[in-house]
Amino acid sequence: xxxRKIAASYAVxxxxxxxxxxIANSYAQVTFSRDWNAGKRSVSECSQMSIKSAxxxxxxxxxxxxxxxxxxxxxLLSTRVSEEVDNPPDVFSSRTG
Numbered sequence: 001x002x003x004r005k006i007a008a009s010y011a012v013x014x015x016x017x018x019x020x021x022x023i024a025n026s027y028a029q030v031t032f033s034r035d036w037n038a039g040k041r042s043v044s045e046c047s048q049m050s051i052k053s054a055x056x057x058x059x060x061x062x063x064x065x066x067x068x069x070x071x072x073x074x075x076l077l078s079t080r081v082s083e084e085v086d087n088p089p090d091v092f093s094s095r096t097g
């Protein structure tokens with residue numbers, strides 16, 4: 001039991017050390033401007049267009065996947081319904097014995 005407590009305390013100390021190292025190595029820059037326009041380090045218009053294009057392609061693919069899944073579900077349900085009509089389950093099966 002004591003070995004587990006010692007190992008756990010070492011793990012907590014190690015995690016705390018790593019956390020403080022990450023905090024010490026991180027930095028940020030705040031740029032104040034006179035108006036709400038983007039600063040000179042903002043994303044350019046070309047990259048904004050490519051991001052919009054990628055988002056549109058992603059939305060199109062999601063729509064196609066949803067319609068494909070709907071078609072597949074309808075197909076499975078119609079197959080299951082037709083199987084149940086052809087072979088109805090025995091509700092009152094006769095018991096032998």
